[in-house]
Amino acid sequence: MADLELAVSTVILALLPGSCPTAVNAASPAGPTGERPADALRLHLPLVRRTREPFAERWALPGGWVTPDERLSSAARRTLEETTGLRPSYLEQLYTFGAPRRSPTGRVVSVVYTALVRAPEAADVEVGENVRWAPADALAETVGDLAFDHAEIVDYALWRLRTKVSYAAIAQHLLGELFTLAELRHVHEAVLGKPLDPANFRRTAVASGSVEATEHVQTGAAHRPARLYRAVLPPGGAAGGYPPWQSRPELG
Amino acid sequence: MADLELAVSTVILALLPGSCPTAVNAASPAGPTGERPADALRLHLPLVRRTREPFAERWALPGGWVTPDERLSSAARRTLEETTGLRPSYLEQLYTFGAPRRSPTGRVVSVVYTALVRAPEAADVEVGENVRWAPADALAETVGDLAFDHAEIVDYALWRLRTKVSYAAIAQHLLGELFTLAELRHVHEAVLGKPLDPANFRRTAVASGSVEATEHVQTGAAHRPARLYRAVLPPGGAAGGYPPWQSRPELG
């Protein structure tokens, strides 16, 4: 039990246009028919530049050590805000990585969380010298090799998000309180990496009961105004792909 | 980081008839039409009686401490065999529980694994004074309150197994190498708690590609002999509900 340290790390994702951290509304959304424009919405995640060995100067997931009196999810929230200033709208435990040689300096077991953050909130965070938004699907090209096994962790988090977004209503946490169905569809398209049929997406989204229409409509666009929708929480209990005690998926 | 200890626990399940640990073949299987006979197959899990405080004399999940040089999954296997003598045919990380007051003696973070074991092997293990098989769906009635938060953990493991057995081919790990489709269906019925149509189960099981027919047939039964099937491993990669690096789901 000696020489064993417990850390938390977080893969936190936001939907940002292209490659620069500006608001989501500034982006021209991807055309529904196919190829992705240069300014399409893409999943981004903040990385932190390491200042100390091991892996000094390399980019890593935000994280830190667990203190004795806080929950694991609280440690994830705290270290995330300390290193990036972000407060997630969704937080879920992903996996615990504990291979003996993950870190060259000793045994480190990392409880990894996946988090989502709304895009405008993400854009408000100033990107300093040591924090950087990187597109999730091209990490190696933009920031090189990540520290530790963090590239593997990101791959797993993206795989889980892709599989989960098709059966659980979590994509809404990447948007604001009110959103159009087109925006929600763009989120799914960015996560899944393929275009979706607007009519069919509308049907399944409404029929699933995960969103409800509001009185408001979106104005100012050069087309028929879109109705704004609101996320509807699972009605207490095991809805939404969680066990009863995890309807808010952050226990433990 | 001081005063924080890392443990592993395992929810290991086997399919035993009724309430006594005898071989699976000795059981008269549940009728396909509805109500469960007294000797139907039920999910059981081994519990270990605690000999020390806290929770002395109470029943708990098998587990132990992580040593500095072993993987988390290895620690789960090792502590499971040390306390129960069982070697699982399937092992998968379930969740990491780390609430500050889980243990009254200090902060303990437990990486919990779910495991499956074949029934005849389970029956071979002698049940001593301090190990006991208990039916998974009636723990409170048979062994009373479990130690720590282990009842909650078992509930979560069962919920995950139920949801996962419908899309991943894992029920086979509760049977031997060769099995009839009726036996595999009985496993699904025991996990899901409801009867399944034999004809439809056959079609979906064969069509999914998770089992393949062999030349052998089962003899000795008072009816037409059933063909024996073999589990077919997912063909390398992301089949079976796992990410690429987790096609054998025990990394970390």
Next chain:
DNA sequence: GCTGTTAGTGTCACGCCCACCTGAAGTTGG
């Protein structure tokens, strides 16, 4: 007012899953 663009609705076809039915192939009991 015309046009372009996107929101939203309706319709049809295909495929999957489920309930049910029919025949086949063994064993048991007289």
Next chain:
DNA sequence: CCAACTTCAGGTGGGCGTGACACTAACAGC
């Protein structure tokens, strides 16, 4: 040896969800 029984194995029709696509609605810009 023969009848009865039980389960395997395969087939069929209907319901439902999803994908593809056509059509109408509403607003901005010129």
